[in-house]
Amino acid sequence: MIGPILCFDLGNTRLKCGIMQDGALLEERFFSEAALLAEVDTLLAEYRPQAAVLSSVIEHPPALEALLSRETEFIRLRYDTPLPVKIVYEKPETLGVDRIALAAGAADMFPGSHSLIIGAGSAITYNFVNKKGEFMGGGISPGIEMRFRALHAFTDKLPLVPQEAHYSFVGYNTRQSILSGVLEGALAEVDGMIGSYAARYRNFNVLLTGGIWFFCFPP
Numbered sequence: 443m444i445g446p447i448l449c450f451d452l453g454n455t456r457l458k459c460g461i462m463q464d465g466a467l468l469e470e471r472f473f474s475e476a477a478l479l480a481e482v483d484t485l486l487a488e489y490r491p492q493a494a495v496l497s498s499v500i501e502h503p504p505a506l507e508a509l510l511s512r513e514t515e516f517i518r519l520r521y522d523t524p525l526p527v528k529i530v531y532e533k534p535e536t537l538g539v540d541r542i543a544l545a546a547g548a549a550d551m552f553p554g555s556h557s558l559i560i561g562a563g564s565a566i567t568y569n570f571v572n573k574k575g576e577f578m579g580g581g582i583s584p585g586i587e588m589r590f591r592a593l594h595a596f597t598d599k600l601p602l603v604p605q606e607a608h609y610s611f612v613g614y615n616t617r618q619s620i621l622s623g624v625l626e627g628a629l630a631e632v633d634g635m636i637g638s639y640a641a642r643y644r645n646f647n648v649l650l651t652g653g654i655w656f657f658c659f660p661p
């Protein structure tokens with residue numbers, strides 16, 4: 443039996459950790475920015491994990507790595523960490539490690555086939571691993587929250603609209619138009635991107651992940 447492994451994913455919106463046991467996800471925890479170290483300390487005391495892996499695309503406190511190194515077999519995910527994918531991006535060291543984690547997961551789950559992994563978080567990333575196990579790159583576009591905020595930030599008249607599952611497809615006022623434009627627009631983008639990959643590659647897996655719940659439960 444392999445003891446618990448903590449898999450940290452520090453993204454631009456949410457700080458989170460999957461607690462893995464024997465290859466299965468036991469639990470997911472979220473942390474606050476202000477009390478990250480204290481909350482991780484509590485998690486370590488609770489699970490006494492054998493190992494911890496950190497994927498971070500933010501400027502996290504260096505004390506976090508010191509804490510994890512002291513208490514666990516610690517791996518900070520990097521572009522040169524041994525993984526089941528070969529990175530063929532122009533400058534692998536500039537690639538988001540969260541994207542590397544997605545590519546490595548897909549290559550492990552589906553060896554020998556092409557995979558498009560869509561990471562729907564602060565940004566929406568498109569990540570393509572070919573059947574030779576090469577992570578080629580993909581695309582980065584604004585996430586849903588970013589789109590709502592951008593409309594407000596870069597105009598004089600548009601309000602900041604909170605996300606909502608129920609809206610009119612044909613927006614009949616400003617708020618409804620923003621909801622429809624952002625949400626239906628993002629859905630159409632994802633559909634269109636999958637179609638564009640399909641026009642170039644045959645037979646690939648599509649994996650969708652990330653915090654944007656709307657993609658899993660569209661109206």
Ligand SMILES: Nc1ncnc2c1ncn2[C@@H]1O[C@H](COP(=O)(O)OP(=O)(O)O)[C@@H](O)[C@H]1O
Pocket residue numbers: 452453454455456457562563564565585586587588651652653654655
């Ligand atoms: N409870 C929530 N708190 C914050 N964001 C949420 C929540 N539920 C859904 N979201 C959506 O998920 C996105 C964050 O997804 P996540 O994959 O955690 O991003 P990241 O890895 O970039 O931090 C937000 O931008 C928002 O659109």
Ligand SMILES: CC(C)(COP(=O)(O)O)[C@@H](O)C(=O)NCCC(=O)O
Pocket residue numbers: 453454455499536537538539540541561563564565566567582
């Ligand atoms: C594209 C990202 C901002 C996505 O971050 P997230 O939405 O997961 O917070 C992150 O993967 C990143 O900082 N990438 C570096 C640039 C690149 O991947 O080429």
